[in-house]
Amino acid sequence: MRRLAVAVSLLSASLVFAAPPPSSKELLDKGKSSFDINCAPCHGPKGAGDGPAAVALNPKPRNFTVDPFKNGEKPENVAKTLAEGVKDTAMVSFAHLPEQERWALAYYVLELRGAGKPAAAAVPDAGTKGKGAAKPKK
Ligand code: HEC
Numbered sequence: 727m728r729r730l731a732v733a734v735s736l737l738s739a740s741l742v743f744a745a746p747p748p749s750s751k752e753l754l755d756k757g758k759s760s761f762d763i764n765c766a767p768c769h770g771p772k773g774a775g776d777g778p779a780a781v782a783l784n785p786k787p788r789n790f791t792v793d794p795f796k797n798g799e800k801p802e803n804v805a806k807t808l809a810e811g812v813k814d815t816a817m818v819s820f821a822h823l824p825e826q827e828r829w830a831l832a833y834y835v836l837e838l839r840g841a842g843k844p845a846a847a848a849v850p851d852a853g854t855k856g857k858g859a860a861k862p863k864k
Pocket of ligand 1: 761764765766767768769779783785786787788794795796797798804807808812815816817818820831832835
């Protein structure tokens with residue numbers, strides 16, 4: 727009985743503070759099929775914020791490939807956005823989707839985001855700013 731109580735409390739804790747499941751090909755595939763149905767009308771097929779419904783919206787749907795994310799860019803941040811939505815915008819809560827599907831979507835969104843960014847953009851432009859940059863160190 728006590729063991730059951732522990733199991734139940736662990737389970738409920740994991741519902742609140744769910745750690746991201748590991749990403750996998752299956753999860754990303756699941757994310758893509760859900761995205762095409764649930765998100766592409768606003769965010770566009772590649773997440774560029776250019777879905778057919780986007781014209782009518784203010785604020786515009788996020789362009790995942792270039793726009794900053796208010797709520798952060800970790801899988802758990804995107805999953806939270808999906809659970810809660812963004813207040814006062816067309817980005818509603820998707821809490822009605824199963825949790826696993828929301829994680830799949832979160833990973834897929836980050837996949838689209840990564841696809842739009844050249845890797846070099848992540849490297850800070852060191853050495854071109856600041857006085858001492860050109861001075862060799864002794
Ligand atoms: C009805 C249109 C609409 C649909 C459908 C929609 N979104 Fe959004 N989404 C928006 C808008 C508008 C914003 C920008 C909100 C803002 O400006 O804060 C947004 C923002 C976001 C953001 C960025 C949040 C942040 O941190 O800045 C993410 C991630 C996101 N949506 C994911 C999704 C996913 C995944 C789906 C499908 C499950 C989805 N959206 C479906 C309209 C939509």
